[in-house]
Amino acid sequence: MSRAYVGQCEFCGDGLLRLMACDQCGTIVAMCDECELIWLHVDEVADDPSIESSSAFPKCPACRAKQAGWSELDDDEIAEYEMEQFVAGRSD
Ligand SMILES: [Zn+2]
Numbered sequence: 001m002s003r004a005y006v007g008q009c010e011f012c013g014d015g016l017l018r019l020m021a022c023d024q025c026g027t028i029v030a031m032c033d034e035c036e037l038i039w040l041h042v043d044e045v046a047d048d049p050s051i052e053s054s055s056a057f058p059k060c061p062a063c064r065a066k067q068a069g070w071s072e073l074d075d076d077e078i079a080e081y082e083m084e085q086f087v088a089g090r091s092d
């Protein structure tokens, strides 16, 4: 199954920004799958990957949970939350 990403991480130069939901508050963020930086505003980082990150895993930038659990959005959830417009590509 391929996984959607919204951009390439400009900070570690290695990771892809994945759509993740906080298990505590349900907020959807972009998270690098390598360096684990988190961006609260998916639209902004999808548009400009060089903007400063909001927090780093596992801290949620929305509800401030220090040890939030995170779940990656699957394709159904990406459609449900109207995030398809930010998907830049897919990878394994
Ligand atoms: Zn990164």
Ligand SMILES: [Zn+2]
Pocket: 022, 023, 024, 025, 026, 027, 060, 061, 062, 063, 064, 065, 068
């Ligand atoms: Zn949260």
